[in-house]
Amino acid sequence: MPTVQAWTGRETRALRQALRMSIRDFAEDLGVSERTVSKWEAGRDTVRPRPEMQAALDTALSRAAGEAAERFVAATSRTDLDDRVGARYQVQSHKLIPAYVGVSAAAKLAKQDGFHPRPHEWLEVSIAEVPHTEGTCTAHVFACGVVVLHLRQELHFRTLAALAAWRYASYEQDLPWAADQVARLLSPPPSSDHAAPEYVLSMYVLQEPAWTGAELETALRLMSLPSVLVNRRAHPSPKPVGDHVERRLLAQGFDQPSIQSFGVRGLSVGYASWAGMAYYALSPEQALAIDDLVSCEVDVQMLWAYCRHIQRQVEDGRDPAMPPEFGWRFLRAAHSRLTTARARETSQHCMMREAALSTSGLPERLMQAQAALHETAALSGRVDA
Structure with a gap:
């Protein structure tokens, strides 16, 4: 039966992975919060759980089945190699x-x-x-x-x-x-x-x-x-x-x-x-x-592709034409929704959205596409110039 002299975040993660357990399940098994397990693992060698948790981890390892114990030994025996060539x-x-x-x-x-x-x-x-x-x-x-x-x-x-x-x-x-x-x-x-x-x-x-x-x-x-x-x-x-x-x-x-x-x-x-x-x-x-994160990026890429289609028409020497329900007013509304914080939006969501928008260059593309569609609508007499 493998033993651990002193548990650190590195061995904790190796045990959880050897047991094929999620952070949530592993935390429940030990009687701690998911946040505690996450902190252990993120700290790797610099974090040592409290003495009572050292004992709980010893117990969890002792209960490990044969294959799980073998996986734990294999993972921890690679420590020196991982330190030399880069940990997985x-x-x-x-x-x-x-x-x-x-x-x-x-x-x-x-x-x-x-x-x-x-x-x-x-x-x-x-x-x-x-x-x-x-x-x-x-x-x-x-x-x-x-x-x-x-x-x-x-x-x-x-x-x-x-x-x-x-x-x-x-x-x-x-x-x-x-x-x-x-x-x-x-x-x-x-x-x-x-x-x-x-x-x-x-x-x-x-x-x-x-x-x-x-x-x-x-x-x-x-x-x-x-x-x-x-x-x-x-x-x-x-x-x-x-x-x-x-x-x-x-x-x-x-x-x-x-x-x-x-x-x-x-x-x-x-x-x-x-x-x-x-x-x-x-x-x-x-x-x-x-x-x-995914929802934000999907919306950003959708609008990027939409504006790119309008830009392509302009570059081809055509007046861009889009269905009225998705014309310049649609882009104006999209620009407002993406660049204005919602009442119940957290600071984390605001920062993520602002980072995605500013690095993608989408706000400028939205303004350019909106102006091109507005000009086409004005020329056709659908809006005031």
């Missing part, structure tokens, strides 16, 4: 891939089998599951004519550079895959103009960290702007930078003016950049829920 961490990847399909096509999609309405504060939305071999995907179909594919994948890496390289490699597959899925959903193709997906936005939710303190903050900043960890000139595809580069960045710190913080001290660590978001809940029961 777990991250949940969320990719948002938007495409404009047109109002009529969106209305037809919403009526297809498998789609059902999703509650939304100010716009009609329907969702359906889309098959994916390496994750789960949900298609969000907005009444204004935009489809947003939300792809979620569970990942394990030892270095941040490995995640960054995976991001670049997977993007090359994500766009054609998303285009095929949109075409499949629209089959037969609609008569209205529609556009294939142009880009992928990522959000990473860190679930099992390998860092603490200042290194954790730096790791989240690097996740939000991972291009610095990739050699994009490498042939035939981008390669991760050497381990020494990552170690230096983690030790010395990393920041860029384009990165905006939206974390709350003691509750969460969150950063956003033009490349995406990165978030870790220090206190899961008090921090933002993953659904809140």
